[in-house]
Amino acid sequence: MICVEGVSHSIGKTEILHDISVEIPKGKVTALVGPNGAGKSTLLSLIGRLMPLQSGRISVDGADTVQTPSRDLARLMAILSQTNTLGSRLRVRELVAFGRWPHHQGRPTAEDVQQVNDALVALDLIALGDRFLEALSGGQRQRAFIAMALAQGADWLLLDEPLAALDMAFARRIMAQLVTLRAAGRSVVVVVHDINHAAVWADHIVAMKAGRIAAEGPPQAVCTSKVLGDIYGMDLRVTEIDGKPLVLHHL
Amino acid sequence: MRPTLILIGLLMPLTAASLLIGAAGIGMTGLFSDPHMALIMTVSRLPRTLAVILTGAALAVAGVVMQQMVRNRFVEPGTTGTAESAALGLLAVTLIAPEAPIWIKMVVASLAAMAGTALFLQLIRRLPPREFLLVPVVGLILSGVLGAVVTFIGWQTDLLQLISIWLMTGEFSGVIAGRYELLWLAAGAAALAWFAADQFSILSLGRETTTGLGLNPDAVMRLGLVVVSVVTALVIVTVGMIPFVGLVVPNIVARRMGDNLRRTLPVTAAGGATLVLACDILGRLVRFPYEVPVGTILGVVGSAIFLWLLYREPSGG
Numbered sequence: 001m002i003c004v005e006g007v008s009h010s011i012g013k014t015e016i017l018h019d020i021s022v023e024i025p026k027g028k029v030t031a032l033v034g035p036n037g038a039g040k041s042t043l044l045s046l047i048g049r050l051m052p053l054q055s056g057r058i059s060v061d062g063a064d065t066v067q068t069p070s071r072d073l074a075r076l077m078a079i080l081s082q083t084n085t086l087g088s089r090l091r092v093r094e095l096v097a098f099g100r101w102p103h104h105q106g107r108p109t110a111e112d113v114q115q116v117n118d119a120l121v122a123l124d125l126i127a128l129g130d131r132f133l134e135a136l137s138g139g140q141r142q143r144a145f146i147a148m149a150l151a152q153g154a155d156w157l158l159l160d161e162p163l164a165a166l167d168m169a170f171a172r173r174i175m176a177q178l179v180t181l182r183a184a185g186r187s188v189v190v191v192v193h194d195i196n197h198a199a200v201w202a203d204h205i206v207a208m209k210a211g212r213i214a215a216e217g218p219p220q221a222v223c224t225s226k227v228l229g230d231i232y233g234m235d236l237r238v239t240e241i242d243g244k245p246l247v248l249h250h251l
Numbered sequence: 252m253r254p255t256l257i258l259i260g261l262l263m264p265l266t267a268a269s270l271l272i273g274a275a276g277i278g279m280t281g282l283f284s285d286p287h288m289a290l291i292m293t294v295s296r297l298p299r300t301l302a303v304i305l306t307g308a309a310l311a312v313a314g315v316v317m318q319q320m321v322r323n324r325f326v327e328p329g330t331t332g333t334a335e336s337a338a339l340g341l342l343a344v345t346l347i348a349p350e351a352p353i354w355i356k357m358v359v360a361s362l363a364a365m366a367g368t369a370l371f372l373q374l375i376r377r378l379p380p381r382e383f384l385l386v387p388v389v390g391l392i393l394s395g396v397l398g399a400v401v402t403f404i405g406w407q408t409d410l411l412q413l414i415s416i417w418l419m420t421g422e423f424s425g426v427i428a429g430r431y432e433l434l435w436l437a438a439g440a441a442a443l444a445w446f447a448a449d450q451f452s453i454l455s456l457g458r459e460t461t462t463g464l465g466l467n468p469d470a471v472m473r474l475g476l477v478v479v480s481v482v483t484a485l486v487i488v489t490v491g492m493i494p495f496v497g498l499v500v501p502n503i504v505a506r507r508m509g510d511n512l513r514r515t516l517p518v519t520a521a522g523g524a525t526l527v528l529a530c531d532i533l534g535r536l537v538r539f540p541y542e543v544p545v546g547t548i549l550g551v552v553g554s555a556i557f558l559w560l561l562y563r564e565p566s567g568g
Contacts, residue, residue: 050459074465081459085380087322088455088510098453102465106449106513132509152464 001026002047002156002189007056009042016042018211019056024204026061029178029188031198033222034208035232040191041082041160043208047189048079048158060156074102078152080145082160086133092144093129096120099151119151122177138165146174150181157181159190163197175201199223199245207231219245254507258521262304265528269300272532274540294428302431303423303531303545304524305438306486307496311523312441312516313482314497315504319455319512320475321375323386324505327497328368328483331390334492335397336367337484338417342404345413357433357488364480367397372472421491422544423531430489437485441520444478448512451475455510493546495553496523502560526552 002024009017017039024030032040045051047058049065058065060077068076078099096119100112120126123143133141142165149157157178163171175197178188182203192198198205198219205222207215209231215222222228223245225236237248271277273296277288314327321331328334340363344356371393378385398418405414416422444451453461454471461468486492500522508515527545530552534543 045459048463050462069465070462070467071465074463079459079463081463083457083459085457087457088319088452089505090452090456090510094452094509094511095456098449098456098464101449101453 001061003057003059004043004047005057007043007046007053007058009039009046009051009054016211017046020211020213021056022206022213022216024187024189024206026187027182027185028203029182029190029201030204030206031202032189032191032206032208033195033198034214037210038208039211040208044079044158044160044189044191045081048077048081049073050079050081071102074152074154076154077156077158078149078154079158080149080160080162082164086141089132089134091130091132092125092136092147093120095133095144096125096147096151099148100153102152115153116151119147122150123147123174139167139170142166143170143174150177155186157186157188157190159188161191161193163192163194171197195223195228195247195249199247223247254504254518255521258518258525262521262525262528265525265532266300266304269303269528269532270296272535295426298428298431299423299426300528302426302434302490303528305431305434306421306423306490306493307523307525307527308520309434309437309441309482309523310486310493310496310527311500311519312444313479314523315501315512315516315519316444316451316475317479317497318501319451319510320472320479321372321386322455322457323383324502325384325387325498326390327495327501328364328479329492329494329497330387330394331371332367332393332397333364333371333479333483334418334487335394335401336370337361337364337480337487338401338414338492339363339367339397339404340484341417341488342401342410342414345410346404346408353433353488357436357485360484360488361481364484365476367393368476368480372476416491417487418492419494420544420546420550421486421493422534422542422546423490424542424544426490433485433489437482440478440481440485443474444512445516447471447474448516452510452512491546493527493549495549495557496527499553499556499560500526503556506560 004020004022007017007020020043032044034040046053053066063076065073097116100108100115104112120129123146125143125147128136128140133144146162149159162174178190179201181188202219205219206213207222214231215227223238225238228247229236237251239246239248275291277291282288282292317326317328318324337360341356341360344351344359371390374389375386401414405411450466450471453464453466454468458468501519504515504519504522508518530548531545534545534548537543
């Protein structure tokens, strides 16, 4: 379980998060949703200790993210952040292999090579393994970064908008992949832009608005026209297909 | 592994040529029978050749480490104020304590280089991340300002000639046994970079990814700062700055092999050694038996290669 207690965060004078307390269940796929600027990425970055915690306390499976050595946290959780600008020329396989670094610190074992291979297969990247990242399309590159996070083999996978730049086939495939991971005993927290990916694939939804938790619960409870309409400030119709809520936000 | 083989294939005959070329004639046959020839070999030619190889390798490695640290291809220690700050430190110690032993000078120059490079790193952290061309521009401005300070003090104290060797035209003609051994330390610092190669590669993926993988980006930065500063300071103390090596060699290697430093660092080091050795030999031959400083040769050769790099199409997969 990820436990967030009384976390506030400001950048300059702007308060991004206001006294947030939330629990994210273990062994589930949890989706973080909310309008632009709600603080989803900030919350995820704080959980993933990518930014210093200004107030409050966050623990992942009981490990305090401030006190636990960063190297131990890297084996407990893998985080894919949104800013994946390339500073260097790496091949896809080399990038994904760096995901194993927390485990081998520079001396990869056969197990590490296998994990890298599995991640490449999962994201359909085997054929692109020896290509330079800069020679790939945005979506292919995004898949390479997801594969890197996957290869890290941590209990917790935190993904910030992994579906950005992906076509709908890969978007669905990745959500399905996350559900497979859950079946294998891992836990996933994913920021998604399209509410329906959350509605259909997630077990648990945490909805944020203006730096606060606006709603949380299973998709059936959160994805209603009342709750989502309040969060996004728009009229929404919600229907149901195969027992799953589907938000008709295009209409 | 092909690039490594090609470079070794080039480096070996160049080394042999470097041992044989010079004002005093040396023949393979006389080397063991003629004590005078043996003396020239052990006191002058061999130390010089080693100094060239060590300098070239260390500068190329320092260049690529710097580039990974700032995530920008267009910088090297000579264009980011590192060399000028090392020279400033060296100038200070030369003026305040001219009799200080060489290792004191080395330590002061290294510390000054670290301070100057740290200043550069602080400056570029404030730049908008997308403006990648601002990074080398800020580096050039900083090195220009520091260089002006060095020149002014040098002019006031009549040390300009010394400074022009430190900063502009490094050369190896003065290298004899006993006066180049510090360069082994520079090579040691470059070797340190190889042990941390993965960490520098990860650092170039950004602070967030680095943290996510359980590494402290600031710690990796500090290690890089030490490598770059020590290499630069030692090269300046012993032979003087040699331009372009740290810029062109890493760029050519990255084009062909990418930036996985664990794989590319040996090639980068061999490439730097080959380039500087070839230029040093050229400098000895163009107006034999006199010499042109290798820094001057590299200024010409290096800028030509750099222009070619800029205007060539990037190679793909």
